[in-house]
Amino acid sequence: MYDYLIVGAGLYGSTFAYEATKRGKKVLVIDKRNHIGGNIYCDNVEGINVHKYGAHIFHTSDKEVWDYVNDIVEFNRYTNQPIANFNGEIYNLPFNMNTFNKLWGVITPEEAKLKIEEQKKQSLIDKPKNLEEQAISLVGTDIYEKLIKGYTEKQWGRSATELPAFIIRRLPVRFSYDNNYFNDLYQGIPIGGYNEIIEKMLEKCDIKLGIDFFEHKDELEKISEKILFTGMIDEFYGYKFGVLEYRSLKFETEILNEDNYQGNAVVNYTDRETPYTRIIEHKHFEYGTQDKTVITKEYPADWKIGDEPYYPINNDRNDEMFAKYKELAEKEDKYIFGGRLADYKYYDMHHVIRAALDKAKEVM
Ligand code: FAD
Ligand code: UDP
Secondary structure: OEEEEEEOOOHHHHHHHHHHHHOOOOEEEEEOOOOOOHHHOEEEEOOEEEEOOOOOOEEEOOHHHHHHHHHHOOEOOOOOOOEEEEOOEEEEOOEOHHHHHHHHOOOOHHHHHHHHHHHHHHOOOOOOOOHHHHHHHHHHHHHHHHHHHHHHHHHHOOOHHHOOOHHHHOOOEOOOOOOOOOOOOEEEOEOOOOHHHHHHHOOOOEEEEOOOHHHOHHHHHHOEEEEEEOOOHHHHOOOOOOOOOEEEEEEEEEEEOOOOOOOOOEEEEOOOOOOOOEEEEHHHHHOOOOOOEEEEEEEEEEOOEOEOOOEEOOOHHHHHHHHHHHHHHHOOOOEEEOOOOOOOOOOOHHHHHHHHHHHHHHHO
16 A cells, blocks of 8 residues: 555656655655656757757756755756847847847947837837737837747747737846846756656655556555646546647757757747747757757647647636636545646746645645
8 A cells, every 4th residue: 555646757746756755655656658757858869868848947046946956966057048040140038138239239228228118119008918019018029020929929829919928028138148048046957867856756666657547547546545646637537627728849859960050059940930949959958078969849739638738828718727627626635636737837847846845745
């Protein structure tokens, strides 16, 4: 008999499992995939750690979470500084003085602010109601047209006027020459990739891979006191209130016979015509010196049941539906729910660890 069955060997399930085994609990972890780690899993290709489910950069201002992961593995000094390629023109991201200088030739923050203010006035936006209006209010029409519109409409498969404003507020706008994509205090990539964190977290657990919970639900319920479920909450309840929507991605990975393809880990393609949103060159996350390189083109894709659910689409329809599922989940006695799919929330890794630590404290 296990104290806990954990469905999903992603970062949420693994953090919870680590906390449980530290407290002497007996834990079984299952995953329907044939590897642990969920979406932070890395494949080793030509000696390079390839982020199989999309580029993952660890960043946080939560000191406790940063110390927690650094106690498990060592992190490097990687700082994400993606660049944007708009029809062959290169710009720095996030939007900062380097971007403004390249675009308009402005030198001082005051000149940049004037330029943005001028463009904002011309567009007559008072209170931004959607992503397009929010973007123009923040950075003006030139940046919106070259660096935001095409990328956003590819990424989400709909017009920027139909998207919520909050998506673009995730990106910093800075009036300094600072290309760091994140404002957080701490940032890096685990030296040797992400797998070691998960391996260490699950060291004291039993693990079974390639097992879909729903195919063995009855027998699994019998062998465990409590069950933590980190899969899709609507699937758990048989989609009785409807299907929560996601945006998916397709990855196209190639090994190239050259040592440096694009000189940066992340290059965003911000025009509408290029079908992918970005190219990741994985070796640059760890300052790799291999003779070959591995690149991944990331294509946004519609999602249907059975596809990989990557980005929850938090619009009113889906949020209202999720609230109904959550109400049922809160009444469960044997089950605990958590993670990106069960909480239907765009969590970063540090949010997932924080949420799992809090949950572990609450229930144990
Ligand atoms: P998951 O990693 O999805 O794990 C859930 C696991 O449950 C999966 O392995 C799944 O196979 C398993 N499972 C589901 N249903 C069942 C079932 N029925 N039976 C058995 N197993 C099941 N965060 C950052 O901090 N920085 C980044 O740069 C970053 N980049 C990202 C890029 C992309 C493209 C995406 C999609 C996410 C990114 N994230 C990033 C977020 C990060 O991936 C998540 O915060 C984190 O991986 C979520 O962990 P989780 O355990 O909640 O979910
Ligand atoms: N975005 C953009 N141009 C870029 C990068 C991002 O317009 O070059 C917009 C896009 O709408 C995206 C949002 O900013 O969905 C948030 O970007 P982020 O990098 O946080 O996306 P994620 O990591 O979620 O893929």
